[in-house]
Amino acid sequence: MFLYIGVSRFKERSSEIMSGIPLDAGKVVYVLGAGFSIPAGAPTQAQILGDILELDGWNAKVTDAKTRLEAFLINDLRISRNDIPQIALEDVYTPIDRCIADGTAFKSKNAADLKQIREDLGYLISVAISRRITKRLNFGDADGSYIHAFAEYIVAKAAKRAELAKNAKDSSLAKAYDPLAIISLNWDILLDNAIHSALHDRDPVIEGDYDPFGVVDYCCYISSVDAGDMRMRSGLWSLGCRGYNVKLLKLHGSMNWLQCPNCQRLFVQYGLKEEILERVGDTCCRHCLKSGYENPLAGSLVMPTFLKDLTNFQVKLVWQNAGVELMEAKHLVFIGYSLPNADFEFRQLLSRMVHQNATIEVVLRKGDSDEDIRRYETTKERYRQFFGDRQTVFHSNGVTDFVGKHVAL
Ligand SMILES: [Zn+2]
Numbered sequence: 001m002f003l004y005i006g007v008s009r010f011k012e013r014s015s016e017i018m019s020g021i022p023l024d025a026g027k028v029v030y031v032l033g034a035g036f037s038i039p040a041g042a043p044t045q046a047q048i049l050g051d052i053l054e055l056d057g058w059n060a061k062v063t064d065a066k067t068r069l070e071a072f073l074i075n076d077l078r079i080s081r082n083d084i085p086q087i088a089l090e091d092v093y094t095p096i097d098r099c100i101a102d103g104t105a106f107k108s109k110n111a112a113d114l115k116q117i118r119e120d121l122g123y124l125i126s127v128a129i130s131r132r133i134t135k136r137l138n139f140g141d142a143d144g145s146y147i148h149a150f151a152e153y154i155v156a157k158a159a160k161r162a163e164l165a166k167n168a169k170d171s172s173l174a175k176a177y178d179p180l181a182i183i184s185l186n187w188d189i190l191l192d193n194a195i196h197s198a199l200h201d202r203d204p205v206i207e208g209d210y211d212p213f214g215v216v217d218y219c220c221y222i223s224s225v226d227a228g229d230m231r232m233r234s235g236l237w238s239l240g241c242r243g244y245n246v247k248l249l250k251l252h253g254s255m256n257w258l259q260c261p262n263c264q265r266l267f268v269q270y271g272l273k274e275e276i277l278e279r280v281g282d283t284c285c286r287h288c289l290k291s292g293y294e295n296p297l298a299g300s301l302v303m304p305t306f307l308k309d310l311t312n313f314q315v316k317l318v319w320q321n322a323g324v325e326l327m328e329a330k331h332l333v334f335i336g337y338s339l340p341n342a343d344f345e346f347r348q349l350l351s352r353m354v355h356q357n358a359t360i361e362v363v364l365r366k367g368d369s370d371e372d373i374r375r376y377e378t379t380k381e382r383y384r385q386f387f388g389d390r391q392t393v394f395h396s397n398g399v400t401d402f403v404g405k406h407v408a409l
Contacts, residue, residue, distance in 0.1 A: 026330025032184040032191070035336020035365060039400045041133035041142030042188045045304060049092075050085030051128035052121075061281075062127055065120035072117050076107045090342060092121065093305035101307060122299050123280060126255045129188050130273035144190055146403040151194035153407045154180065155214065158246045159202060162212050165242040174242075181247035181325040185337065185346065187301050189256045189273060192216060195246050196231075196270040206230050210241045217245035218254070218268065219321040220314040225258065225269045225279065225297075227286055232268060249322045251302070251346060253315065258297035260285035266314045267297060308345055319349065326353035335363040335399050338379045339386060347386070359391045365398035 034044055043051055052069070055062055073079045077095070079087055096114050099106045106114055136142035157179055165174035184191065195216050203213035209230065217235030224232035235245035250257075256276050258267045265287060269276050277299075285295045302308060302315060310319060326332070332354065339347065362383050366376040380394055395402050 027178060027325075027328050028180045028331045028333060029325050029329035030180070030182045031332060031334045031337055032182060032186060033335070033337025034186060035338075035363075036184075036399050037147075037186055037188050037190050038336065039142060039398065040144035040147050040190050041136035042186070042190065043129060043132045045089060047085075047132070048089065048125055048128050049087055051132055052124045053081075053084055055124065055128060055131065062124065065124050068117060069120050069124060072109065076109060089125075089304040090306055093118070093303050094307060097303075097305045097307040097309070118303070119298070122301050122303060123277070125301065125303075126187065126273065126277050126299060129255065130277065133188065133190070133273075143400075144194070146400045147190050147194045148198070150403050150407055151191060151198045154182070154246055155195060155198040155202065158244050159214055161239075161244040162214065162242060165212070165239075174239075178328075181249065181329075183249045183251060183322050183325065185252050185343070186250070187252060187255050189254060189270070192248060192254065192256060193270050195248065199246070200231070209233075212238075212241050212243040214238065214244040214246060216270075217247045218257075218266075218318065219247055219249050220266060220317040222266050222268045223287070225267045225276075225283065247321075247325065249318050249325065251315075251318060251322060253299075253301040255299075255301070257300040258283070259300040259312075259314070260288055260295050261298055262288050262293055262295040264313050266300065304342070306342070310345065319345075323349055323353045326350065327355060329355065329358055331359050331361065333361045333363065334383070335402065336365070338364070338375075339382050351386070354387075354390075356390070359393075360387050361393045361395070363395045363399055363402045366396035 034042065038044065052066065055066060070081075070084075073084055073087075073092070074081060077092065095106060096118055099109075100111055100114050100118070103111055105111070109117070133142070137144065160179075161174050161177045164177055165171065168174060182191070199214045199216070203211070206213060213231075215231070215233055215235060215238045217238070219235065222232065222234065235247065238245050254268075255273050256269050258269075258276070258279060259265070260267070263285060265285065267285075269279075279297060280299050281296045283297050285293075285297060288295045300312075300314070302310065302312075310316060326349065341347070360383070362380070364376055364379060366373060376396065383392060383394075
């Protein structure tokens with residue numbers, strides 16, 4: 001399997017033609033935005049509030065959360081119901097977060113009410129994303145096979161480290177092999193599940209804790225939700241067992257992460273999002289329980305707000321590790337990410353950490369309508385200005401085309 005990046009950049013900058021240089025030439029960091037998951041059924045951020053309004057018949061938890069959220073949007077934010085689907089999530093979160101940070105009320109809502117609404121919205125976002133993906137996959141108007149192809153490619157590449165470590169007395173070759181990392185700004189777990197399943201396929205049977213298999217490495221401290229899950233182990237533990245890790249750094253948290261509000265441990269589960277979501281608020285931290293404390297696990301998403309709270313210990317670790325990966329990258333491949341100004345924390349991380357000689361590749365979808373084309377050109381220009389004189393190549397046919405053409409078994 002080979003993945004190539006363009007050499008045309010050496011002849012003409014911002015070319016859309018691809019040929020030639022194997023990415024084996026240095027570390028590759030993939031940066032994934034919402035556009036990575038959209039062809040597999042995920043919503044754009046702009047569709048989420050509209051999707052939330054349409055949620056019904058799920059369960060009482062959804063109904064209660066939705067009722068509280070709608071009352072806040074209509075009575076306190078004074079948004080008309082018809083306009084709610086057009087409102088940016090930042091415009092809902094930012095006033096809530098400002099008041100929580102300042103300890104002030106927002107009209108009739110005190111800080112405790114606002115925290116409740118914030119939790120409601122986080123839960124509803126996860127449910128809405130999960131619902132849309134399931135619906136689109138069921139109707140056949142989405143296809144996640146490119147995500148599996150991408151995951152298999154990534155896992156095959158990462159697994160070479162285990163081959164280098166096998167029976168070796170000297171660890172230097174295996175240690176030096178660090179070909180890639182993925183930084184994702186998405187909450188959905190399509191890729192997480194695909195990587196987890198590709199790892200499982202490579203090592204279907206595990207006999208002991210020291211078996212050299214591969215793991216998804218979120219680059220922070222994780223535990224399994226249920227005790228005794230042998231496949232859930234940290235990346236470092238896996239490397240110490242002569243296995244390998246697939247680094248997946250989720251800067252905005254993940255729908256399969258649950259966090260204990262007391263000990264701050266992060267619990268991870270793969271599989272159906274619906275089942276994971278049902279554990280929010282119901283499953284208690286099994287470590288705290290041993291000490292006699294009942295702490296129901298909470299969701300762990302970093303919300304779209306102009307006042308992002310990145311003080312969470314685990315999230316901080318992910319951001320710090322992402323900075324290191326960006327610094328070490330020889331090539332950066334942005335897929336389905338528009339580099340918006342609202343992501344100013346990530347933009348500053350990029351501008352602080354990306355090597356001056358790194359080459360940049362950007363995979364976007366140009367689309368057909370005038371508006372789509374205008375948006376594509378604006379995004380392209382934003383990248384060009386941001387990365388200055390670094391060599392940059394653009395692909396305009398979207399992620400499915402990119403993976404189909406440039407990631408092949
Ligand atoms: Zn705990």
